[in-house]
Amino acid sequence: MASTTSLWPILLLITTASCAINRQAIVSRYNVTRTALIDNNTTPLQVGNGNFAYNVDNTGMQTFLPFNTLSSWAWHNDSLPENGNISDYHGVPMLTHGRNVSYDIPDPNLPEVSQWLIGNPNRINLGRIGLKYKGAALQAAQILNPVQELDVWNGVITSAFDIDGEAVKVITQGDFDSDSVVFRIESELVISGALEIELDFPYPPIHSTKYKYEVFVGVGVLEFSANFAPENQRADLPDTIRRRNSKGWNQYWSQGGFVDVTSSPNPKADELQRRIILSQYHVRVNSAADGQSPQESGLMNNGWYGKFHVEQVVWHNAHWCTWGRESHFDNVFPQLYETFLPSSLERAKLMGWEGARWPKMTETITGRSSPGGINGLLLWQQPHPMYLAELRYKISPTKETLERWDRVLTATADYMASYAWLNETSGRYDLGPPRV
Ligand SMILES: *[C@@H]1O[C@H](CO)[C@@H](O)[C@H](O)[C@H]1NC(C)=O
Ligand SMILES: *[C@@H]1O[C@H](CO)[C@@H](O)[C@H](O)[C@H]1NC(C)=O
Ligand SMILES: *[C@@H]1O[C@H](CO)[C@@H](O)[C@H](O)[C@H]1NC(C)=O
Ligand SMILES: *[C@@H]1O[C@H](CO)[C@@H](O)[C@H](O)[C@H]1NC(C)=O
Ligand SMILES: *[C@@H]1O[C@H](CO)[C@@H](O)[C@H](O)[C@H]1NC(C)=O
Ligand SMILES: *[C@@H]1O[C@H](CO)[C@@H](O)[C@H](O)[C@H]1NC(C)=O
Numbered sequence: 001m002a003s004t005t006s007l008w009p010i011l012l013l014i015t016t017a018s019c020a021i022n023r024q025a026i027v028s029r030y031n032v033t034r035t036a037l038i039d040n041n042t043t044p045l046q047v048g049n050g051n052f053a054y055n056v057d058n059t060g061m062q063t064f065l066p067f068n069t070l071s072s073w074a075w076h077n078d079s080l081p082e083n084g085n086i087s088d089y090h091g092v093p094m095l096t097h098g099r100n101v102s103y104d105i106p107d108p109n110l111p112e113v114s115q116w117l118i119g120n121p122n123r124i125n126l127g128r129i130g131l132k133y134k135g136a137a138l139q140a141a142q143i144l145n146p147v148q149e150l151d152v153w154n155g156v157i158t159s160a161f162d163i164d165g166e167a168v169k170v171i172t173q174g175d176f177d178s179d180s181v182v183f184r185i186e187s188e189l190v191i192s193g194a195l196e197i198e199l200d201f202p203y204p205p206i207h208s209t210k211y212k213y214e215v216f217v218g219v220g221v222l223e224f225s226a227n228f229a230p231e232n233q234r235a236d237l238p239d240t241i242r243r244r245n246s247k248g249w250n251q252y253w254s255q256g257g258f259v260d261v262t263s264s265p266n267p268k269a270d271e272l273q274r275r276i277i278l279s280q281y282h283v284r285v286n287s288a289a290d291g292q293s294p295q296e297s298g299l300m301n302n303g304w305y306g307k308f309h310v311e312q313v314v315w316h317n318a319h320w321c322t323w324g325r326e327s328h329f330d331n332v333f334p335q336l337y338e339t340f341l342p343s344s345l346e347r348a349k350l351m352g353w354e355g356a357r358w359p360k361m362t363e364t365i366t367g368r369s370s371p372g373g374i375n376g377l378l379l380w381q382q383p384h385p386m387y388l389a390e391l392r393y394k395i396s397p398t399k400e401t402l403e404r405w406d407r408v409l410t411a412t413a414d415y416m417a418s419y420a421w422l423n424e425t426s427g428r429y430d431l432g433p434p435r436v
Contacts, residue, residue, distance in 0.1 A: 021260045024153055027253050029262075030277040032150040034058060037140055041065055044300060045150050045157055047174030047181060050288025050328070052228060053299030054129075054181040058148055060159030060170035061183065063130035064140040066200070070299040071179055072289040073230055075121040075306070075365060081112035089113050091376065094434050097421050101351050103376035103434070104360075104369045118370045121363060123295070123306020126228045128200040129181070131170075133163060133189075137198075152281050155249035163189060174285070175241045176248040178227055182238040185222040197222065252284055256324040280323075287316050288328045291335045292364050307363050307370060310340075311381035314388065321391040333388055336364070337408040343367035348415050355414025358382055377436040382419075385412045 032045060037058055044055035044067040055067035062069070080086065089110055091102035106114035131138045146161040157172040168187040174180070189195035227235030259276050261269045286298025293313040297303040308316075313336065320329035337358070344356035347369065351357065359369035360378050369375060389405040420429035 021258055023253050023258055024250075026258075026260055026262060026273065027153045027277055028151070030274045031152055032148075032278070034148040035146065037143060037146055038065070039140070041067075042301075044068075045148070046282075046285045046300065047155060047157060047172055048285040048299055049174055049176045049179070050284065050286065050294075050299075051290060052174070052179035053285050054172070054174060055300055056157060056159070056172055058143060058146040058159060058161065059131055059138070059168075060148065060157050060172040061130045062128040063138050063198075064143070066128050066130070068299075068301050069126040069128065069181075069228065070123060070302070070306070071126055071228060072292055072299075074124050074126055074228075075363065076124045077120050078116065078122070081116045084110045084113040086113055086116065089117060089371075091371070096432070096434065099352065103351075104371045105373055105376040106371045114371050117368065118361075118372065119305045121365055123302055123363075125202045125302075127202065128198075129183075129226055130198050130200070131185075132196045132198040134194050135196075138163070150281075152277060153249065153253060154246040155281075156246065163187075163195070168195065173242050173245050175236075175245050177244060178233075178236065178241070179229060180225050180227040180235055180241055182225045182241045182245075183223065184238065184242075190222050197224075249284075252325075253280075257322075283316075283319065288320075288331070290331045291339065293317055293332060293336060304361055304370075307361050309361050309381075310358050311360065311378060311384070313381075314384055318388060318391055321388075321395060326392065326395055329392065333392070334385065334405050334408045337385055337412075339364050340367045341408065341411060345411060348418075353415055354418035355416070356408075356411035357415050357419075358384075358412075374436050377432075377434050379431060379435050382412065382416055385409055 034045075044057065044065070046053050046055050048054060051072045052070070054069050055062070057063055057065040057067060089107055092105040092107055093100040093102050094105075095101075106118070133142060142163055144162045146159070148157065148159040150157050155173060159170045159172070161168055166187060166189050168185070168189060170186075171184040173182050175182070185195070185197075187195055223238045225235040225238050225241055227233060259273075261273050261276075282298070286300070287294050293308045293310075293316050295303050295306055295308045296312065313332075317329060317332050320326060320332075337356075340358060340362070341356055344358050344367070347359070348355055348357040358381050359367055360375040360381065361370040361372065362368060385405070385408050389401075389409055392405070393401050420431060422428075423430045
C-alpha cells in the first residue's frame with residue numbers, strides 16, 4: 001500500500017509534463033512569410049485589436065496597395081436621396097396568413113430611398129499611411145528583395161526590402177489598448193530624406209459589395225504612433241505601445257483553449273494546426289469589438305457598406321465562449337441585443353407580433369434592418385440569443401447569468417411564440433410563409 005501511495009506524485013508529474021503544450025513553440029511555427037511582391041488586392045496582413053485594424057502590403061504600410069484602415073466606430077451618411085423622403089419608406093406588404101405584413105424589402109415605388117437605407121450609415125476608411133520615395137509615390141517595381149514576416153506570437157510584422165540598392169526595414173504593430181498602429185522605419189534613405197511618410201485621407205467611400213479600395217484626396221523618422229479616435233486624444237509613445245502589444249499577444253496565446261495536433265501522424269495535421277493558429281490571430285484582430293459583431297470581411301475591407309449580419313454573429317463571436325476567452329464574448333453579448341431591443345420590439349409590433357424581431361443586415365447606430373429581398377424575410381437569426389446565452393450559462397451557471405440575459409431571451413421567446421402559426425390541418429406550427 002505504501003509504495004502505491006508514493007507513486008502518485010510521480011505519476012502526476014509525468015502526466016503534467018506530457019500534457020503541457022509549449023504554446024509559444026507551436027504558435028511561432030506559423031509566422032506568415034512573404035518573399036514575393038503581392039499584387040493580390042485581397043490579401044493584406046493585418047495588425048489590430050477588433051475595434052481597429054490596419055492592413056498592410058509588402059512594405060508593412062499602405063504604400064503601393066492602398067489597403068484599408070478600418071474601425072468599429074467611424075461611420076458616415078451619404079447625402080439624402082433627391083427623389084423621395086426616407087420617412088415615407090414603410091417596407092413592402094406581403095400576405096401572411098391572411099393579413100398584410102410589411103417586410104423590410106426595397107420598395108419599388110421608392111427606389112432611391114430604399115437604396116439609401118441599404119447603404120447608410122456606412123463604415124468609412126480612416127486613412128492610408130504609406131511610403132513616398134523622392135517626392136513621388138513608391139511604385140511596386142521599385143521594391144526589390146521583399147521579405148516580410150508576421151510574428152504571430154508577438155503580433156509584429158517585419159518587412160524588409162531594398163530601394164535603389166538601399167535596405168529598408170519597417171516594423172509594424174497594433175495596440176490592444178488604443179486604436180493605434182506604430183511604425184519603426186530603419187534605412188539610410190530615411191536619414192537622407194529620400195524616403196518619407198505619406199498620409200492620405202479618404203472621402204467619400206465608393207459603395208459596392210466587391211472588394212475595393214477607397215478613393216483618396218491627395219514627414220523622415222522614423223518611429224511613430226498613428227492613433228485614430230473619434231475624439232481628440234494623445235497617442236502613446238511607440239515604444240510603450242510596442243511593448244504592451246507584444247505582451248498582450250503573448251497573454252492572448254497563453255490564455256483560453258489551445259489545440260495541439262502536431263504529434264498526429266496525419267499528413268494534414270500541419271495544415272490544420274496552421275489554420276487553428278492563424279484563424280485565432282484573425283479573430284483577435286477582426287472579431288473582438290466592443291458591443292458589435294464584425295462585418296463579413298472583418299476590418300479588412302467593407303463588404304455590405306461595412307454593416308454586419310445578425311444571423312452570422314454565432315460563428316463570428318460564439319467561439320470566444322467555447323475557447324475559454326469569454327471576456328471577448330462578454331464585450332459583445334448580450335449588449336448587442338440590448339442595443340437592438342427597442343427597435344426590434346418596435347419592428348415586431350409594427351408587423352403585428354409580440355416580442356422582439358431582430359434585424360438582419362445592420363449596424364448599432366440605427367439598428368435598422370437594411371431592406372433586401374432576402375434580408376426582410378430571413379428568420380434564422382431569431383433564436384440565436386438562446387444558443388448564445390446557453391453557451392455563456394455553461395461557463396457561469398448562475399442566477400446572475402440568467403438575469404443578465406433575461407430581457408433579451410424573454411423578448412426573443414415572445415416573438416418566436418407569437419410568430420409561429422398553428423396550422424389546423426397538420427396540427428403543427430408553421431414558420432411563414434413568407435420566410436427565408
Ligand atoms: C516566428 O517569429 C519568431 C519571432 O521572431 C521567431 O522566434 C520564430 O523562429 C519564427 N518562426 C519561424 C518558423 O521562423
Ligand atoms: C488572391 O488571393 C486569394 C487567396 O489566396 C485567391 O482566392 C484569389 O483568387 C486571388 N486573387 C487574384 C486576383 O489573384
Ligand atoms: C446617419 O443617419 C442616421 C439616421 O438614419 C442617424 O441615426 C445617424 O446618427 C447618422 N450618422 C451620421 C454619422 O451622420
Ligand atoms: C420628410 O417627411 C417628414 C415627415 O412627413 C417631414 O417632416 C420632412 O419635412 C420631409 N422631408 C423632406 C426633405 O421633404
Ligand atoms: C393587402 O394589400 C393589398 C394591396 O397592397 C390589397 O390589395 C389586399 O386587399 C390586402 N389584403 C388584405 C387581406 O388586407
Ligand atoms: C398547412 O399544412 C399543410 C400540410 O403541411 C399544408 O399543405 C398547408 O399549405 C398548410 N396551410 C397553410 C395555410 O400554410
